Amino acid sequence: MxxxxxxxxxPAAATAKTVTARRPRALRITLCAIAVLVAALxxxxxxxxxxxxxxxxxSDWLTDTPNTPASTWLILGSDERDxxxxxxxxxxxxxxxxxxxxxxxxxxxxxxxxxxxxxxxLMNVDNQYMKINAVALIxxxxxLVSNVEQITGQKIDHVAQIKFGGLQNVVNAxxxxxxxxxxxxxxxxxx
Numbered sequence: 001m002x003x004x005x006x007x008x009x010x011p012a013a014a015t016a017k018t019v020t021a022r023r024p025r026a027l028r029i030t031l032c033a034i035a036v037l038v039a040a041l042x043x044x045x046x047x048x049x050x051x052x053x054x055x056x057x058x059s060d061w062l063t064d065t066p067n068t069p070a071s072t073w074l075i076l077g078s079d080e081r082d083x084x085x086x087x088x089x090x091x092x093x094x095x096x097x098x099x100x101x102x103x104x105x106x107x108x109x110x111x112x113x114x115x116x117x118x119x120x121x122l123m124n125v126d127n128q129y130m131k132i133n134a135v136a137l138i139x140x141x142x143x144l145v146s147n148v149e150q151i152t153g154q155k156i157d158h159v160a161q162i163k164f165g166g167l168q169n170v171v172n173a174x175x176x177x178x179x180x181x182x183x184x185x186x187x188x189x190x191x
Contacts, residue, residue, distance in 0.1 A: 061141045061159040068155045073104040074148055076136075076161040096163075097133040098144065103152050115152060123147050 061074075077100030101117040119133035125143055136144040145156050171177055 061145050062156065063142055063146050063149065065146070065149050065155045067157075068153075070105050070107040070154060072106070072152075072154045072157050074145060074156045074159045075102040075104060076100065076159065078161055078163050080161075080163045096137055098136055098161075099133055101132065101148065103148060103154065103156070105152070105154055117148065117151060121151075 076098045078096045078098050080096030097119070099119050101119060103115045103117065104112060105115065106112040117132060119131065121132040122129055123132050123135055125135055125139045125147065128138075130138055132144070132147060135147055141159075145159065149156055
């Protein structure tokens with residue numbers, strides 16, 4: 001009986017050798033494919049970072065104030081026209097005012113906070129009183145940051161300014177913003 005089935009063991013041994021020979025080859029192909037995908041992902045992320053970084057306009061806003069424990073962002077909404085022509089174009093507005101002034105404070109632990117500084121806050125800059133929204137235009141960007149640091153008691157680490165055209169782009173990306181009023185109102189225009 002053992003002689004009848006002795007030939008069955010030979011093909012099984014040959015098949016086992018080809019299976020074990022195929023496993024390392026399939027493993028190498030799989031590892032190479034994964035390595036190519038990881039390299040493509042790294043290059044994509046690096047390329048996207050470079051593209052975003054090239055689109056940022058950099059200017060010197062930060063002061064030499066000593067660091068504070070929290071990480072802080074000064075977020076400004078400005079009426080500065082940056083080539084936008086809709087809704088009061090470049091020729092109609094000169095200079096810029098920082099109409100929205102927000103400070104994002106992110107401590108190392110605990111919740112973050114967002115502080116809004118009213119744009120009509122009266123400031124004394126170089127012995128001249130002015131509203132805080134005009135400080136950057138009249139006294140410079142560092143003077144605005146310095147005043148915000150005095151108000152909040154925090155060193156400003158980063159500044160992000162959104163100009164009027166950026167606001168337009170956000171509104172257009174949303175497909176416009178519809179304002180709905182509960183009541184009709186009229187503003188009398190003086191003669």
